[in-house]
Amino acid sequence: MSTLGEKVRKIRSKNAGPFWVTIDIFCGNKKIYKEVCIKLTNSAIVNLLMISEQQLKRFEIDDLNVIKFSFPRKIIQGDIFDRDMHGAQLAVLLSEMKF
């Protein structure tokens, strides 16, 4: 079984203001995009990131073959318990996810 990172072209995550994080999955082509759209469920993301499903926003951007997830940060950017201010390492978690 391969990982999501091996399947798609690129995964990136980034803070979207101090209160949100957003993850972009660039699938690379239509075939992989369609496959990821079907197989990558919201509940898989919710379990991986330990967030509630109601907080998760999902966008499927056909023109760019991109799937995007956005959600409020559990810890506000730069608070004393924040470990990654830009949230950029969350992409690694998705990348290493079994797919």
Place this chain on the structure above:
Amino acid sequence: MIPIRVLVPSGVLGLGFDLEALNNGVKNNPHIISIDGGSTDSGPYSLGSGTSKYSRAAIKAEWKSLMIARKKANVPLVIGSCGTCGTNGMVDWMENITIELAEELNQNIKIAKLYCQQEKNFIKKNFQLRRIFPLTPAPMLNDQLIEEMTNIVALAGAEQIQECINTEAEIILAGRTTDTAIISALPLMKGANPGSSWHGAKVVECGALCSTNPTSGVVMVEFDKTGFTVEPMSKNAFCTSETVAAHMLYENADPYILHEPGGYMDVTYSNYYNIDKKKVRVEGAKWYPSKQYSVKLEGAKIAGYQSSLLVLLRDKNYVENVKKWTDKLSKFLKKEINERMDIDTSEYSLEFRHIGLNSTLGELEKNIRSPVEVGVLCLITSKNKISTEIAKLINPFLLHFPLSYNEELPTFAFPFSPVHSDRGCVYEFALNHILELDNPMDAFQIKISEV
């Protein structure tokens, strides 16, 4: 209308740009040069302390190039969010740099300063009048929280930048401003398509990040009645319909909608196509004005005073049992701190992070394996300046604390002397709210000076 060209040297002053590309930009006859000077991207410290994230020398060197370019192009030069956080103090700091450079370059300039900082009493009054509303998610606002904030700024939009342009100043130094407003202000004034003015501004707000060569920095965007055209100014950079469209995703929670003072833009039905190898044309964005004008607020308060210690564990037994070790140590230290210093755990936080195991992702980490060594980062944050003293109390135990009672005293590796580092005052964001205004200038002031 004649097409309006905005030259954007880079995503932010301090990040650097390609000088040859800047000169190409000037040769292409821009109507204005616009650059961003700040962001909340690096956390709450800049706003909390009212200081710049970048060094003064870096800012001055880049601003010099832009002042020379402005003189050559003979158009206004605008910077938004001066000094990272856009407080009044940082607008004055930027003015100071501008005055020094004007003397060095022998330039006579009219400067317009836009002040965006908010008085606590003004915020309290508007909170009582129910003119401040939370966005999602937002800290719970009350008078005490407002009182605790060290700096509060409102984000200026196109309207306030347009007021500055109307003063006919050659250089505009704006406090906190939305990244896009410094770019959209002039085309909006001159009758360009409103949706496209905001959309084009959003595309180029990070400079050449919308191209194949992000570090080249400089881009030109031309606005007209039906859309905009974007072109990187470096020889080695190209815009494609994909690089341009993809930028709407970057740092945006919603890839279609962007809220700005006075309304929002929707790019759902935009079309992107390459005019040639370098240029991309975009049309179709819509602008929806809101009934009530509002601006976003940002604020930061002191979270505490922080000290840190770092110890390195290389012994196999300690590396394998590091979590157990720090749990035991933490319990022991809390007792010692209470007994020796008479400080209750409610007055400080003590945290251990295991570098090499899961210090980046914490509880989210799925891939924990035993490494060769572990760095244990100990963080103490206290309400008052006692964190240094707590760190000093912790010091000998961090060096020698044993896992079990009947073993020889271990000694771990301290990489520094002094062992502790004082991180000083640390801050946290305390506002994610909007403020309603009857008139866009109600929370902003413009001051003019000449050098």
